[in-house]
Amino acid sequence: MWVDLAITLAKILFIIGVTVGFFAPILTWVERKQSAIMQDRIGANRADILGFTAIGLFHCIADALKMFTKEDFIPQGANKILHTISPIIAVVPAILTFAVVPFGGQYTIFDKEVNLVISDLDVGLLFVFAIASLATYGYVIAGWSSNNNWSLLGSMRTASQMISYEVTMGLTIVGVLMVYESMKLTTIGAIQEDFFKWGLFLQPLGFFMFLAASIAENKRIPFDNPEAESEIVAGYFTEYSGLKFGMFFMSEFIEMVTIGAIMTILFFGAWHIPFLTTATLLSWFDFLGTTGSNILVMLIHVGVFFSKVVFFIWLQMTIRWTLPRFRYDQIMKLGWKILLPLSLANILVTGIFILVLK
Amino acid sequence: MAYYVNRNIKMTWWERIYIPEIIKGMIITSRHFFVNLFGFIPFFLGTQKERKIMTVYYPEEQVQYPVAYRGRPVLAQNEDGHPACVACGLCEIACPAYCIHIEPGENSGKQNQYERWPDVFNIDYAICIFCGNCEEACPEEAIFMSDDCEISMLDRKKMLYTKEQLLTPVADLQKRIEFTRNMYAKWNY
Numbered sequence: 302m303w304v305d306l307a308i309t310l311a312k313i314l315f316i317i318g319v320t321v322g323f324f325a326p327i328l329t330w331v332e333r334k335q336s337a338i339m340q341d342r343i344g345a346n347r348a349d350i351l352g353f354t355a356i357g358l359f360h361c362i363a364d365a366l367k368m369f370t371k372e373d374f375i376p377q378g379a380n381k382i383l384h385t386i387s388p389i390i391a392v393v394p395a396i397l398t399f400a401v402v403p404f405g406g407q408y409t410i411f412d413k414e415v416n417l418v419i420s421d422l423d424v425g426l427l428f429v430f431a432i433a434s435l436a437t438y439g440y441v442i443a444g445w446s447s448n449n450n451w452s453l454l455g456s457m458r459t460a461s462q463m464i465s466y467e468v469t470m471g472l473t474i475v476g477v478l479m480v481y482e483s484m485k486l487t488t489i490g491a492i493q494e495d496f497f498k499w500g501l502f503l504q505p506l507g508f509f510m511f512l513a514a515s516i517a518e519n520k521r522i523p524f525d526n527p528e529a530e531s532e533i534v535a536g537y538f539t540e541y542s543g544l545k546f547g548m549f550f551m552s553e554f555i556e557m558v559t560i561g562a563i564m565t566i567l568f569f570g571a572w573h574i575p576f577l578t579t580a581t582l583l584s585w586f587d588f589l590g591t592t593g594s595n596i597l598v599m600l601i602h603v604g605v606f607f608s609k610v611v612f613f614i615w616l617q618m619t620i621r622w623t624l625p626r627f628r629y630d631q632i633m634k635l636g637w638k639i640l641l642p643l644s645l646a647n648i649l650v651t652g653i654f655i656l657v658l659k
Numbered sequence: 660m661a662y663y664v665n666r667n668i669k670m671t672w673w674e675r676i677y678i679p680e681i682i683k684g685m686i687i688t689s690r691h692f693f694v695n696l697f698g699f700i701p702f703f704l705g706t707q708k709e710r711k712i713m714t715v716y717y718p719e720e721q722v723q724y725p726v727a728y729r730g731r732p733v734l735a736q737n738e739d740g741h742p743a744c745v746a747c748g749l750c751e752i753a754c755p756a757y758c759i760h761i762e763p764g765e766n767s768g769k770q771n772q773y774e775r776w777p778d779v780f781n782i783d784y785a786i787c788i789f790c791g792n793c794e795e796a797c798p799e800e801a802i803f804m805s806d807d808c809e810i811s812m813l814d815r816k817k818m819l820y821t822k823e824q825l826l827t828p829v830a831d832l833q834k835r836i837e838f839t840r841n842m843y844a845k846w847n848y
Contacts, residue, residue, distance in 0.1 A: 338695045344712045434746045586793060623688045624681065630661045 304413065312419050316399045319607070328554040328614065333360065335615070336622045338578050357497040364451040364547075367537045371543035376448055377457045379540065383446035386469045388548035392657060395555040402562045403487045405572050406579060408595040409422075416545075417572075417599065426474060429563060430467070434517070436552065438528070438596040443538035443549070455536025458629065459520065459527040465636035466517040466524075467621035472644035476507045476651045477567050490571030494578050506647050508568045510640055512589055516617060517636070519553060523624040526632055541629030561613035569609050572602040572616040633634065725749055729791045729804040735836075736826040743801035743829070744778040750793035750802055751753045758786035759793060780822040784810050795843055803827075803835050 330345065334357060337344025345357035362589060375384055405417030422428050437460060444456025480503045481489045493499050501508050517524035528536040540548045565571060573579075586594035627635065674680055715722055724730070735743040746763030764778035793802050805827065812818055829836070 335692065341691060341695060341714075343716070346716070379762045445718070536834050619689055619692070620681075623684050 339472040368547040378448035380446040387443035394436040394551040469640040470514040495543035561610040565609040572606040725805040732824040733827040753796035785818040
């Protein structure tokens with residue numbers, strides 16, 4: 302029992318370390334540097350420690366220091382309690398969704414089955430969407446409580462956009478569920494051991510719609526109307542400064558990682574290398590013994606999983622720095638008139654295919 | 660209701676389904692990304708002279724300014740260490756911003772020596788507008804615009820340069836001297 306507890310704690314620490322400790326700070330650097338490189342610039346390279354710049358990596362530390370030392374400002378007329386807790390409501394769901402996200406398969410280590418997921422829920426996929434949509438409350442309360450017209454506009458836009466695209470998102474994953482016949486994220490990942498059963502091939506339309514809807518959920522360009530710098534200052538977090546602003550910032554980056562992880566599991570073969578089954582990998586490293594080969598394969602799978610996540614983060618960044626922003630009515634039109642009928646048609650076509658192939 | 664502007668843009672069906680055009684745009688940006696990401700490797704290995712990204716890392720790297728560039732004005736110093744200036748005051752008069760201050764010094768009649776020189780020659784770079792009129796007015800080829808533009812300071816008083824700070828050997832100014840000879844054709848006056 303103590304061993305199980307220790308394993309679970311280790312997994313929780315790993316996930317928090319990877320998301321909050323590694324991805325969130327490093328993505329601020331990646332965003333600056335990638336946008337610079339894409340636009341033929343050099344990018345952040347001025348922060349240095351004793352003349353050593355490390356290609357601008359110290360900007361993360363400088364950012365963190367700046368956020369810690371800034372004044373924690375609450376505007377006049379704002380609701381102090383709601384204004385204070387809304388960043389927490391926004392950031393906690395982003396981290397919490399990782400509770401059911403598997404980052405590897407099942408391995409036998411020292412005669413113990415280790416399942417690389419913190420909580421292997423039967424309704425894992427539903428849990429992800431249920432928790433992820435809780436973050437909307439954080440954004441809406443943030444705008445509403447700060448006693449600022451722009452913030453309120455931003456939060457109203459957030460609410461409408463979230464509702465519109467959550468419908469599409471929910472209907473898109475119905476197709477995935479029909480194909481894999483399971484809501485357990487570990488099962489969905491395990492089925493994709495066969496390269497031709499990747500969600501990308503079984504649900505190609507679903508993949509694109511899910512990508513569009515999830516970027517809209519994350520409120521990044523081209524769907525960044527809730528933040529729209531040129532129209533409403535910074536949307537719902539106009540009145541936030543210091544660490545509270547940092548939490549909104551962090552939640553956006555962690556959500557990027559979450560989207561990458563969910564996309565990887567649903568559509569991109571989870572932790573599997575194409576044409577290489579776990580059994581083949583295990584037989585390659587058979588000379589290390591059961592435990593040794595399992596640990597090695599586990600490390601390989603976790604590495605593959607996170608490189609796929611990094612690829613999806615790169616894709617989101619590329620989209621963000623390539624496309625211009627939609628107008629508000631265009632977003633609504635895309636959501637309700639194009640993506641929603643398409644996702645319904647996707648379900649229909651998937652159903653017909655399943656019926657015919659049976 | 661949204662207001663629709665007729666921009667006379669006729670899009671084909673292929674463009675209106677939007678996804679191929681997005682992918683086309685992303686191919687362009689990611690091509691730039693990968694070319695720039697791996698393009699610096701031959702530069703650091705030394706097989707290629709120029710980087711793919713043309714941006715200059717400014718304080719560490721500097722570009723050679725063209726000879727027509729007007730940096731801060733400096734005084735020419737002859738090979739024997741004496742200023743070429745004769746303290747005629749033409750630059751003082753030509754200066755539109757009144758940033759030059761000259762107090763002349765004079766020879767008391769000795770033969771084969773310099774007759775006039777500036778005892779005090781101050782240029783206040785906080786006032787100077789880098790127009791180059793002083794250089795054009797000078798009959799003795801004594802004041803020139805250098806290529807030095809890094810004269811920002813924290814103290815405004817330090818921007819007043821005295822004669823000793825201004826003096827620059829003629830050898831360093833040779834390019835600019837030839838340029839001004841062509842440019843202003845001083846021998847035609």
